[in-house]
Amino acid sequence: MTLAKTKSVSLLGVDGYVVDVEAAITSGVPGLHLVGLPDTALSEARDRVRAAIYNSGEDWPNRHVTVSLFPASLPKKGSFYDLAIAIALLAAAEAVPPRSCAGLVVIGELGLDGRVRAVPGVLPAVLAAANAGCRTAVVPLANRAEAALVPDVEVIGTATLRGLLAILRDEAPPVEETDAEPDPPPAAHDGLAGRVPDRRAVLDLSDVRGQAEGRRALEISAAGGHHLYFAGPPGCGKTMLAERLPTLLPQLEPDAALEVTAIHSVAGTLPPGQPLITRPPFHAPHHTASAAALAGGGSGRVLKPGAVSLAHRGILFLDEAPEFRWGALDVLRQPLEEGEVRISRAEGTACFPARFTLVLAANPCPCAAATQMDCSCAPSARRKYQSRLSGPLLDRVDLKLELAPASRAELRYDLEFAEPSEVVAERVAAARERTLKRLSDTPWRTNSEIPGPEVRRAFTPSAAAMGAVDAALQNGSLSARGLDRVLRVAWTIADLADRDEPDADDIGGALALWMGRRS
Numbered sequence: 155m156t157l158a159k160t161k162s163v164s165l166l167g168v169d170g171y172v173v174d175v176e177a178a179i180t181s182g183v184p185g186l187h188l189v190g191l192p193d194t195a196l197s198e199a200r201d202r203v204r205a206a207i208y209n210s211g212e213d214w215p216n217r218h219v220t221v222s223l224f225p226a227s228l229p230k231k232g233s234f235y236d237l238a239i240a241i242a243l244l245a246a247a248e249a250v251p252p253r254s255c256a257g258l259v260v261i262g263e264l265g266l267d268g269r270v271r272a273v274p275g276v277l278p279a280v281l282a283a284a285n286a287g288c289r290t291a292v293v294p295l296a297n298r299a300e301a302a303l304v305p306d307v308e309v310i311g312t313a314t315l316r317g318l319l320a321i322l323r324d325e326a327p328p329v330e331e332t333d334a335e336p337d338p339p340p341a342a343h344d345g346l347a348g349r350v351p352d353r354r355a356v357l358d359l360s361d362v363r364g365q366a367e368g369r370r371a372l373e374i375s376a377a378g379g380h381h382l383y384f385a386g387p388p389g390c391g392k393t394m395l396a397e398r399l400p401t402l403l404p405q406l407e408p409d410a411a412l413e414v415t416a417i418h419s420v421a422g423t424l425p426p427g428q429p430l431i432t433r434p435p436f437h438a439p440h441h442t443a444s445a446a447a448l449a450g451g452g453s454g455r456v457l458k459p460g461a462v463s464l465a466h467r468g469i470l471f472l473d474e475a476p477e478f479r480w481g482a483l484d485v486l487r488q489p490l491e492e493g494e495v496r497i498s499r500a501e502g503t504a505c506f507p508a509r510f511t512l513v514l515a516a517n518p519c520p521c522a523a524a525t526q527m528d529c530s531c532a533p534s535a536r537r538k539y540q541s542r543l544s545g546p547l548l549d550r551v552d553l554k555l556e557l558a559p560a561s562r563a564e565l566r567y568d569l570e571f572a573e574p575s576e577v578v579a580e581r582v583a584a585a586r587e588r589t590l591k592r593l594s595d596t597p598w599r600t601n602s603e604i605p606g607p608e609v610r611r612a613f614t615p616s617a618a619a620m621g622a623v624d625a626a627l628q629n630g631s632l633s634a635r636g637l638d639r640v641l642r643v644a645w646t647i648a649d650l651a652d653r654d655e656p657d658a659d660d661i662g663g664a665l666a667l668w669m670g671r672r673s
């Protein structure tokens with residue numbers, strides 16, 4: 155009996171587990187037996203591996219071959235393991251030196267012609283392999299750049315099985331490996347789904363005229379990570395403002411960039427060549443999106459992250475929010491509370507990070523008339539439309555603002571007063587710095603992350619400044635949970651003003667934004 159071993163990775167959500175791939179050749183009826191894969195994946199993998207080995211000019215070992223993937227209990231969906239199975243099998247047949255593949259972690263789908271196809275999730279897979287002590291990873295050439303983001307791992311990118319065999323045999327690479335497919339052109343890699351790639355680069359807050367309150371709310375949201383709701387008639391600039399929120403946010407820290415990139419790797423939305431996502435994502439699902447599209451899951455072979463995870467560490471923008479399907483927005487509750495979504499399937503529970511700033515926009519009524527005078531909706535229809543956003547959802551939104559259209563004078567003459575994103579982003583960065591200093595001994599990084607009990611314990615401003623909220627608590631217009639939210643925003647306003655503690659004005663401003671303010 156000859157034996158050979160290599161490794162691969164099983165992915166559940168963005169969590170990877172190293173899988174041992176072992177091949178044994180024994181006497182017995184010729185054939186390939188795969189152990190440790192679910193039935194359908196098993197027969198598909200067997201067919202692909204066999205065709206790919208033939209078409210790469212290798213001899214098929216005409217013996218009894220068993221390849222086992224261990225532990226069998228780990229979920230093994232998709233075609234992640236083709237290349238590892240082929241390599242282990244050929245090593246057991248001594249077509250390549252068995253020692254050459256023993257320390258490798260091998261990831262890749264095989265085409266029938268022996269081509270190595272890109273697979274989603276290579277970055278989290280290689281991260282997991284690195285954490286388990288693997289030092290060399292073989293990945294599809296098209297996924298090489300994202301795998302190379304993982305520190306301390308040597309990455310071998312291969313376009314064909316033949317090319318990988320040459321490397322393992324210490325031979326010169328075959329010709330087709332040197333003229334492998336050119337990289338496709340870069341796509342949008344900031345999660346701005348369905349938009350032209352470079353559109354974001356040209357968005358700037360100075361495009362928005364007037365709307366001082368709207369701009370201010372964006373600044374507070376950017377500084378503290380507070381959820382935001384814009385109501386107002388069509389054409390008043392709600393979408394325009396929301397789309398410019400990312401321009402106020404700082405770059406992602408290196409660990410956050412890797413975390414975000416791992417999610418987009420599983421989603422299969424990374425551009426080849428320059429895969430690291432360094433800007434906070436902006437994800438704007440259409441209002442026809444299903445609950446599954448928002449939360450993640452899907453019926454494909456690999457669990458896909460949903461909109462809430464594609465927006466992780468960035469913005470989830472729900473434009474025309476009341477138009478979303480009944481119930482679809484309920485899936486936001488878990489990520490808003492816990493910063494992650496869990497998706498249960500027969501093979502286990504996948505967990506995707508989902509910590510985002512929620513931005514909602516809504517017209518006042520379904521007919522989308524520009525003014526209330528033009529509106530043809532019955533008052534009950536207007537009320538019903540506005541109540542489609544559930545109380546529990548709006549309760550989690552710190553900043554609520556009703557926008558009026560910019561006046562004609564503002565649209566014409568406000569050009570030179572409209573601050574550009576760069577200037578506002580500097581104030582946001584300074585405020586975040588201040589927050590960070592105050593929270594340096596805590597796990598939280600922005601004011602919106604501080605848990606309620608902690609806000610009340612350590613971040614209650616002086617009684618003298620609390621007059622407005624005391625009155626609101628007394629007359630019942632503010633709940634205990636609302637109080638926590640108001641105080642968090644008040645701290646952000648104080649941080650933006652470079653004050654040590656919120657004063658009465660900061661708290662009053664925060665309270666007004668919580669209650670819903672008309673501009």
Ligand SMILES: Nc1ncnc2c1ncn2[C@@H]1O[C@H](COP(=O)(O)OP(=O)(O)O)[C@@H](O)[C@H]1O
Pocket residue numbers: 361362363364365386387388389390391392393394395560565
């Ligand atoms: N304050 C503003 N400054 C500059 N342009 C504006 C402003 N408000 C609206 N517009 C113009 O109106 C268009 C519609 O704005 P939009 O943000 O889509 O409105 P809403 O989402 O509120 O319906 C924008 O593309 C822009 O051309």
Ligand SMILES: [Mg+2]
Pocket residue numbers: 389392393394473474515
């Ligand atoms: Mg709009």
Ligand SMILES: [Zn+2]
Pocket residue numbers: 519520521522523529530531
């Ligand atoms: Zn109407």
